[in-house]
Amino acid sequence: MLFSIAPPWKGSDIMIKLDFSKGEGLLPAIAQDYKSGKILMLAYINKDSWEKSLETGEVYYWSRSRREIWHKGGTSGHVQKIKEIYADCDNDTVLFKVEQVGGAACHTGYESCFHKRVDSNGKETIVGEKIFDPEKVYKRKT
């Protein structure tokens, strides 16, 4: 049964303790569409991005390539509004059930980052349709 939790969750009120000692301070976080159950993406959170997500009700990750906190959708407008949060048995993985604004989570324009199916012949097949054109959404400054 789904329900919405009204943010902000204040950091100091959070009694659940994620185990950030694993993975050099980074834990994997899964984003799942709260209605369809479709898995949208996996990225990483550190303690600051976790608290920022709780405070704002939108998902913040840690970008391993840019080495900075990353407000998902901050550039594209395709933010992830948190509907539910789950921690796993070991407190070292988080599941965000979200409303994906804009309908697509992947920077390539697909609904899900998991759009490459590995077929029995070993080849990959792209499944799903592009929801948006990355070149239009992520306008490069020249």
Added chain:
Amino acid sequence: MLFSIAPPWKGSDIMIKLDFSKGEGLLPAIAQDYKSGKILMLAYINKDSWEKSLETGEVYYWSRSRREIWHKGGTSGHVQKIKEIYADCDNDTVLFKVEQVGGAACHTGYESCFHKRVDSNGKETIVGEKIFDPEKVYKRKT
């Protein structure tokens, strides 16, 4: 649309190349119930466990604590039969859509490892029912 892929996928036939250079040779792998869409667990794979999963059609992970390949369900009988496999846009995360034999993926006896909901008051609430009793399933040798 779901479909079954008949194993074995032979390692040498796999044309998709996962990027095991990330995470010191370990990539996160999500197991999702292929019918309900419920996320069952997240664990890690290395190259050997990936190839073993492809060859056998059942999921093998890498146990970070035991530092060995881990045939999921090898002790409990609760194996994960692979129905579909997806790679993400960066080839650094895998999604296994599985049939969870025994109905529970978590070593605590719950269907899903994600059975701790983080509520708006910051407390965690256990959701779901125990499918099996871990003490009976994982018989300790004395």
